[in-house]
Amino acid sequence: MIHTLQDISRELERVSQRPPRNEAPPVLSTFDVTTFDSADEYVARLRSTLCAALKLAISESFDGEDLPIQGIPQWFIAASGDSPATPPDFAARGLELYLAQVKGGIGRGWQLQEWLYQFDPDSEFRGWAWWDVTYSVEGHVRIWVDSWGESFFACDELRWLAYTAGGQDVSGPVLPNSDKQNE
Template structure:
């Protein structure tokens, strides 16, 4: 799946502010995430990392060199590179959760950031929204272009390392499921 600078700019806008229901596609991908503690700080951490990565995707040259990481939160750099000190406990636990789910080694920060290059085809999703659906549960909604199977391991890595204790998904859901969670439900983290 190809992303463009324009699509990255729209994704960045959705990271900053919940999109209107009229802008949604008929279906969205959904991850249900259980977190340790309050869900709002969890969503803030996810948004902070994704906002920085998507902004890099829209503005940086991806020519095989290291991308700048100054805008990436320090905890994510630490868990994704082993640099910058010891990651916080929530992030270390999330790294272990990801490895137990996948059996893979943890992501490196540069490999992870390169998934946000406009011409990168392996990232099969764009951020749509997050809804708080319980005292320790979040739903993360992504535009997956209606596909039931799409590349999303970079997102799973972030969801785990931001403080998840369990991640289900992705599942393809009708957009009305998202709309229902944005009306009269718990407030968004923005």
């Protein structure tokens, strides 16, 4: 799925503030996340990282050069191994869980530039667009994404962020009915 600049601008708006409920597409996919710490802190980390990536998608040329990283949160840069800094505990634990759950305990996580390039508007690799996030109980978050009705789509970069932002358990994607979004 190619993401137009207009689509990315709307996605950035949804990351920054909750979208009106009546604008939701008929079908959204979900990821359920149990967090290590408060849901508010977790969601703030998700939003700040996605905002920075989407702003790059709108403003930068993805011509094979390294993208600027000034707006990317330092904890995410450290978790991606692109900084001599040690990642904070929540990110380090998330990285370990990502490697155990997704990579079978082998390999490495995402390098920062590799992750940022998933937001290239001309790329067809990212199979989702951010829609919203809701809380069920403290420490439990549901991430809503538009997958254009697909039950199977490329989303490993989102799973990486979900873990490194402080996710203890990340399940999904699941394709429920969006009418139940805010229940």
